[in-house]
Amino acid sequence: MIRIFSALTMPGLLVLLFSRVTYNRVIGLVLTVALIAGSVYKGYTDTFYLIVIDAFSLTAGFWLAAKMRPREVKNS
Numbered sequence: 001m002i003r004i005f006s007a008l009t010m011p012g013l014l015v016l017l018f019s020r021v022t023y024n025r026v027i028g029l030v031l032t033v034a035l036i037a038g039s040v041y042k043g044y045t046d047t048f049y050l051i052v053i054d055a056f057s058l059t060a061g062f063w064l065a066a067k068m069r070p071r072e073v074k075n076s
Contacts, residue, residue, distance in 0.1 A: 007045075007053040011036060015061030016068070025065035032058060 011032055019028030036054050039045050045054065 003050060004053060007050050008057055011054050011057040012061030012064065015058060016065055019065040019068070025062060028065060029058065029062050032061070 014032040014035065015025070015028050017028070018031045019025040022028055022031075036045065036058075040051065045051060
């Protein structure tokens with residue numbers, strides 16, 4: 001149950017975090033996919049259903065990253 005909840009939330013939040021830090025949503029997506037690929041390689045994500053849920057969460061996070069407002073630059 002914890003794995004499913006984590007698969008639903010964590011990849012999307014990581015995409016948002018990395019997108020905010022790097023100011024580029026594609027780089028945020030690539031970094032998150034690399035982390036998930038590492039977890040699959042190490043055996044933490046062992047079922048096909050968890051991989052599908054991770055992909056859904058990545059898609060939702062990527063969509064939300066596109067909807068974020070860019071920061072306004074103050075001219076002082």
